[in-house]
Amino acid sequence: MWGGTQLAKQTAQYGSWKSPITSDLIVQGTISFEQVLVDGLDIYWIESRPAEGGRSVVMRQNASGQVEELTPQPFNARDRVHEYGGGAVAIRDGIVYFSNFADNHLYVRDRDGNIHALTQDSKMRYADGQIDVARGRWIGVREDHTKSDIFAENTIVAVNTDGSGETVLVSGNDFYAFPRISPDGTQLAFITWHHPNMPWDETELWTGKFAADGTLTDLTKVAGVKNESILQPKWAPNGQLYYISDESNWWNIKRITDGKLETVVAMDAEFTSPNWAFGQSDYDFIDASTIICDYTQNGKWYLAQIDTQSGALKPVASEYTSFSSIRTDGERVVFLAGSPTSFRVVVTTNVDGSNPTVLRKSSEVQVDPDYLSIPESIEFPTENGKTAHGIYYRPKNPDFTAPEGEKPPLLVHVHGGPTSAASSVLSLSTQYWTSRGVAVLDVNYGGSTGYGREYRDRLKGQWGIVDVDDAANGAKYLGEQGEVDANRLAIAGGSAGGYTTLAALTFRDVFNAGASHFGLSELEVFAQETHKFESRYMDSLLGPYPEAKDVYFNRSPINFTNQLSCPIAFFQGLDDKIVPPNQAELMVEALRKKNLPVAYLAFEGEGHGFRRAENIKRALDGEFYFYSRVFGFTPADDIEPIHIENMDAEPGK
Incomplete structure (x- = not known):
């Protein structure tokens, strides 16, 4: 310091x-974070490194506190779906599935560190996946560019984790996001929308049931009206389906109970942000009756718990003023956070916000x-x-x-x-x-x-x-x-x-x-x-x-x-x-x-x-x-000039 x-x-x-805050200092060891995941006792995150040409790397902290890099050069755990990407990584039982930016293939890293491709066509792009354990499949969004870039076909697909092929589960709409498997593995929820809407304009929440052969049946629209943006469907541990909707003017958390749509907590606050990139997670379940979430109000972000039975919201004390990528295993909460005086960090706390521990900083600069x-x-x-x-x-x-x-x-x-x-x-x-x-x-x-x-x-x-x-x-x-x-x-x-x-x-x-x-x-x-x-x-x-x-x-x-x-x-x-x-x-x-x-x-x-x-x-x-x-001021630093044409010319002459 x-x-x-x-x-x-x-x-x-x-x-x-x-100023001591130079451009060299800014890029020196600075990284950014894109996704946090929890798998058993292990915590994972994706970091993008400007010093390595912007390469995105999957990192893991295991139960003993050891941190290791899981995707070495030349792998770049980043996808191109929607061009903005996001949600490039899915993890289950220590096995890492990730999209690779250079060739768009979906790869798997086994527990021994061996990495091999599950897909072969570079014109197919994959994002926002979850692992269907019962059927040995990665289920997520695929963007097919084999015919055209601007008319790419978006679908939800199942990719066999043994590399033997893939199957289209849902197709026909312009866009899909947030395919989420129910806790018992019998259902899939997902978001879909059509041109000319963007996901913050109007989307629909659908569910489907897995048949014996792994296909989806009984596809049903369960929520979504005109000019309603629905994002982030999630299944509670008891199998109840939750989601975020702005039907009230504010993106609030809602759920489906016996076919009825209920607002969990009504506030003049936003519990999410626009879905530009995949992989958003602004709330998670500590248990069936408790949600940990973030929300923003009057330009500031907060961390809170919600009692799903009463709808009571309880603020969680934190030194941070910005939160994203909320994940929990029921005992710990992991998220990305930052404040006006601290860089963005990967943080884990107890579910009540106590004992905050920084796992990774986006910059070590003091x-x-x-x-x-x-x-x-x-x-x-x-x-x-x-x-x-x-x-x-x-x-x-x-x-x-x-x-x-x-x-x-x-x-x-x-x-x-x-x-x-x-x-x-x-x-x-x-x-x-x-x-x-x-x-x-x-x-x-x-x-x-x-x-x-x-x-x-x-x-x-x-x-x-x-x-x-x-x-x-x-x-x-x-x-x-x-x-x-x-x-x-x-x-x-x-x-x-x-x-x-x-x-x-x-x-x-x-x-x-x-x-x-x-x-x-x-x-x-x-x-x-x-x-x-x-x-x-x-x-x-x-x-x-x-x-x-x-x-x-x-x-x-x-x-x-x-x-x-x-x-x-x-x-x-x-x-x-x-x-x-x-x-x-x-x-x-x-x-x-x-x-x-x-x-x-x-x-x-x-x-x-x-x-x-x-x-x-x-x-x-x-x-x-x-x-x-x-x-007309003189920089104190020795900055490499850029060429400015007409700097000494008289405008308009």
Whole structure:
């Protein structure tokens, strides 16, 4: 940990402060977690390692506390289903089943450590599996790309664990998720939905019974009405089926009792988040009468127990403020967690939350808390008399102060999704900015999760308007409050956040600079070229294509570059299948023709989001360097410059 703070602060411009939170520190030994599983006395998790090119590894802590890596190089326990993957690993009795990213095959690792493939066709992808012990099968979601990528066929299949073949159990719908086997092995529950819905729009809960030959019979829809999102079905130990539904406006836990649908506990809170990736687990059963769960309310996450008989919710004390991947064996609870002052960790506790033990940290970096900006939840007025939300970070560095009267530049960060939400968990990438003297606003614009379905539905038909207005109004609000320099406002985001960034820079005259990380600029191209999972997403965000062709045109920044008047930097993976590189390259070329300052960094081997340490570092430093040139401050670090075209040219000439 860094030692004593200097007694006398140095005076330096905002943005010019020397910080120990460097890009090298951020990528040094940093990992991320994707899934937690419990098998007997053993605990498993999947960690993604930027230092190994983003390789995902299955880890295990056994009953004696020994931690070991189970999937060595070159295996990468990650799948491509829906392109976002998730749920790549299933475990039963010490045997590990996992999807391998390089060839899409489903593999098995036996108890002796031997690994072999169960499938052979690389155009088949597998995710979200469970083990059907009685019949010797892996049952999960398969995505068949043998005919087409955008028209891939999604089914629920059973893969024989001896490698002798596989059988389709359920087919005919556009999408499936959460296939879950009942405790007695006689039934299967699953979620399904159809285009143009996304899983947070409208899904259905179905069950089926296993016949003697292992096929599914008596397929029955048991829950799901129009505009109801159902997620995470789970069987209680007594065989009762539970699930999460937003029929009440909030994602609350429900169950089926004698054919009747019951709400277990009704709260103005969300007990899950959007199902972008497989493998979610926001609740589990300690026993038939007790649930351990997480939920979010007013931007903060909590851990709690629920008495399934009375519906009483009892908070579980924890030092953490973010939770996911909840699992329990009835005596211990294991989950992923984090807080504003601690990195994301794998934690195990007693079922009452006592005796917390960290099994694995996402970073071993020791950060002096004096350098950490603590997030503040803020609300601010936006269009149509409504209120929007955000998480605000003030500049913080114990060694520096700004010249009297100077206000800091502001970076508005726009999350992806767009139904995602900003997290308050410690992020050195955010602290990188604040410790150098740049304020940060993580905006939870209308459409974000955590504030109920009504708030989430604000974006329906309004993408490129509501999100842009909320981002702009958040920046203006902080400027009006005297928190930041209203003449040095930047906006940045990745994926859908990159689109909001480009739309804000094109259609609003609020920001002075911006950075798009693999962001959309041409919505019509995206509607025609993207993968199956998102191929109809914009029906709800913008309208069906081509019927709403004019809307797509009018909200595409690339069509209105004449309205651009400020510098923009672009960061793009050349292997991105979700937002292809031409989305950035079209915009860069338009800025070149206008003689506006523009920077373009393209990364070989990167897809939708950067996983390699060297590229994460280059993008972060590159964006900071870009703003330093635009806003006129001098970085304290020796940052490798990026090439900024037209930086000294007069815009428009």
